[in-house]
Amino acid sequence: MKHEKSGGAPDPVDVRLGARLSRLRSEHGWSLGELAERSGISRSTLSRAERAETSPTASLLNRLCAVYGRTMSQLLSEIEAEPAPVVRAADQPVWEDRASGFVRRSVSPPHGGLRGELVEGRLDAGADISYDRPPVPGLEQHIWVLEGTLAVTAEDVEHRLGDGDCLRLRVWGPTRFCCPGPGSVRYVMAVVRP
Known part of the structure; x- marks a missing residue:
């Protein structure tokens, strides 16, 4: 399901998440095809998530976290600003x-x-x-x-x-x-x- 802000623009969280997913794939030196094989997620779905054309589901993010060896919280924290010791x-x-x-x-x-x-x-x-x-x-x-x-x-x-x-x-x-x-x-x- 695609999350959009008013005016049809993609949700900013989805945009940051897509960019981080794309960087992770690049850091590992994998093509979309290689990531699809490792994760069991289709190339088109991966591409759409990286371009923020779709908001990834919890199951999809879990599969990607497994491939990248991180928890969902780690992944989501990587798209936020520098962490502080207290978060309101x-x-x-x-x-x-x-x-x-x-x-x-x-x-x-x-x-x-x-x-x-x-x-x-x-x-x-x-x-x-x-x-x-x-x-x-x-x-x-x-x-x-x-x-x-x-x-x-x-x-x-x-x-x-x-x-x-x-x-x-x-x-x-x-x-x-x-x-x-x-x-x-x-x-x-x-x-x-x-």
Whole structure:
């Protein structure tokens, strides 16, 4: 889904994200075809994302993060200004995957040298997001549900979490996040790189 500002211009976040994705591919010396083979994403989709003609989905960004060996927060922090030790709530970067009903807020001040970060996630009722691989193998996640119900599947085991419940896991393979409803779910995820 393409995010546009009034007047039909691409969303500035999508433009910065596309430019960063293009630079990452160039830094690795890969053609669009090579990146398509490594990520399992079509050349045309990669090209459109790099040119900000489309807003990438959470699943697409996760695949690219896996190829580049970084978390989604790292990637998103790379398109923001130089990090400060404190980031006010109003200044925390928010990214939305409108197609899936997922809103992601990077709570921690971004810093490339640190291994841990906090992320707030919100899923609309009925939202169902699958990731075919972790962005970084062995990534540690602590998922704390603030309100609502969240079903997290990892290693073919579904964990149904309600208000106040917390799940800790290391992610080696596919994961799935579902909000069975009836309302939306809001959760905090602590992410720790290995």
